Amino acid sequence: MKKFLLLLLFCHVSSPVKHSLKLFFSGSSGVPNFPEFVVAAVIDELLVAYCDSNKKIIETKQDWMKTFLENNPQYLEMYTKECLESQPNFFKVWINRMKQRFNQTGGVHIFQSMAGCEWDDETGEVNGFNQYGYDGEDFLAFDLKTSTWIAPKSQAVIIRQRWNADESRIKRIQIHLTEIYPKWLKMYLDWGKSSLLRKDLPSVSLLQKSPSSPVSCHATGFYPDRVLMFWRKDGEELHEDVDLGEILPNHDGSFQMSADLDLSSVPAEDWRRYECVFHLSGVEDDIVTKLDKAKIRTNREKPSDRTIHITAGVAVLAVILVAATGFIFFTKRRKPNSLHNLLTTSLRTLCQHS
Known part of the structure; x- marks a missing residue:
């Protein structure tokens, strides 16, 4: 069913x-x-x-x-x-x-x-x-x-x-x-x-559809669903130009979510000042992902990636x-x-x- x-x-x-x-x-x-x-x-x-x-x-x-x-x-x-x-x-x-x-x-x-x-x-x-x-x-x-x-x-x-x-x-x-x-x-x-009552940490990836698209910090496989996810610059949390996604269930009972960052007005040399932070309730250490162009996965590189994260929680x-x-x-x-x-x-x- x-x-x-x-x-x-x-x-x-x-x-x-x-x-x-x-x-x-x-x-x-x-x-x-x-x-x-x-x-x-x-x-x-x-x-x-x-x-x-x-x-x-x-x-x-x-x-x-x-x-x-x-x-x-x-x-x-x-x-x-x-x-x-x-x-x-x-x-x-x-x-x-x-x-x-x-x-x-x-x-x-x-x-x-x-x-x-x-x-x-x-x-x-x-x-x-x-x-x-x-x-x-x-x-x-x-x-x-x-x-x-x-x-x-x-x-x-x-x-x-x-x-x-x-x-x-x-x-x-x-x-x-x-x-x-x-x-x-x-x-x-x-x-x-x-x-x-388990606590599962996610795998976190940086995704971008095109050079002009926002960079998405995508976390999947975490449990439970009590999490915080945000972008920060120079150690300070960002509120503008950030679009928090919804927490979605995966087929195995774990969860996924994304936080998108609009970098259209940010010079390329300043990207290194940004990082994505994922916090799971009850876990002391956060997962911090530095914004690195070399680690960003794009549709242009792997067309198959276009749907993998969309279908994961269907x-x-x-x-x-x-x-x-x-x-x-x-x-x-x-x-x-x-x-x-x-x-x-x-x-x-x-x-x-x-």
Whole structure:
């Protein structure tokens, strides 16, 4: 199945060490050759488990997750029941309800949700989330700070009022977001620490398309995604003429990013005053790359280099089928420094590459 890109907006600040658990659920109707229900579990942006209504089994995507389920059969039983019985029925009922609320009959319709939490292992702070979307638009979201449901669509107002009046439902949501999901996340991190808590330094290259193009400092193969990357001149960090790229996932679970420097107004003899700096959170020594014309790789020298760094991160997490179906989660009430912004694409594309 084709994997999709998940972009992380890079902010040049010192970022806390955060871990995340995300459970993506997607129910659909009217989509030919595609399962009516799909679930994917993601930890720290890494797909760890998947199931759908066609295969009817839990597929582990990481060796440590397979070992965990083999040693904890009660969790496998619980996940299997949720994936094959409880959640499919829930989503089927809700798709029918949504079609009625929006006065719809046939056609393709998608009802989705994302639940989980972020945990800061330095401060202990937990940020839980539970959100729903329908046909590519936000529908309902739980605000953990106020313990209330938010309804960005008028069709959701009645549901919001009913759910906010249901104290037992509110309590269950609070327990999941503040206790159960964080417990699961910490447990998974412990089982998968050799993979999830590793620190991999990248290979760094200088790239330039043409003599008049910016010089790109490209780092790939690093993990985790908590990094700083910048250019400096004579030891001082540059802000002008620098274009920071986004952090992109690679197919192997590592990450890549670039920082472009515009040298159009810089005399050739001054290039030696510039250097690219890469810093990985938790690693004391930076990777410093001096700007040296002899080390710059260009398309003119190796035409095959034109695509190698573009394609390196194209295959990522099959899990983002929530994003793949065009669902933009309701995040306006979440923290402004949230690390996650989901991309959108079509379910049909997902099917074609499965």
